[in-house]
Amino acid sequence: MDQNYYKYYVEYIGTFVFVSIILNSKRPEYSQYAPLAIGIGLAAVIQFGGFLSGGHYNPAVSFASFINKTISSNDLFIYVIVQLIGAYSAKLFFDKKYLKL
Numbered sequence: 183m184d185q186n187y188y189k190y191y192v193e194y195i196g197t198f199v200f201v202s203i204i205l206n207s208k209r210p211e212y213s214q215y216a217p218l219a220i221g222i223g224l225a226a227v228i229q230f231g232g233f234l235s236g237g238h239y240n241p242a243v244s245f246a247s248f249i250n251k252t253i254s255s256n257d258l259f260i261y262v263i264v265q266l267i268g269a270y271s272a273k274l275f276f277d278k279k280y281l282k283l
Contacts, residue, residue, distance in 0.1 A: 188234055188235075189234050189235035189236070189257075190235070190260055190261070190264050192230075192231035192234045192235040193231070193235045193238060193239065193261055193264045193265055193268065194264045194265075194267060194268040194271075195231070195268070196227040196228075196230065196231045196235070196237070196239045196268070197239045197240075197264070197265045197268030197269055197272070198268040198269075198271050198272045198275075199223065199226075199227050199272075200223055200224055200227050200239050200272075201268065201269045201272035201273065202272045202275065202276065203219055203220060203223035204220055204223075205272060205273065205276040206219075206276070207219045207220055224239070227239060235261075236252070236253070238261055238265070239265065240265065241261070241262045241265050241266070244257075244258055244261040244262055244265065245258065245262075
């Protein structure tokens with residue numbers, strides 16, 4: 183597989199993990215630790231995949247990188263799509279796990 187595609191997989195996995203942490207930290211028993219959990223989670227996923235993909239994990243960060251000309255318009259489009267799919271996948275996983283759908 184072409185190594186250029188790894189960055190898209192990393193963005194998907196990182197966004198999935200990051201949004202999962204956000205969704206889990208909103209539960210009442212963990213709400214007092216939410217800022218700490220989200221901050222550590224974001225730092226962890228950036229450390230995990232930042233060297234491959236740039237560690238965006240958020241369409242706003244990807245757009246800012248595009249404005250600064252560090253990623254191409256093609257990468258911006260794919261990053262945003264992959265990030266949205268990762269976030270939606272995390273939401274579906276969270277709903278299935280905690281709402282017993």
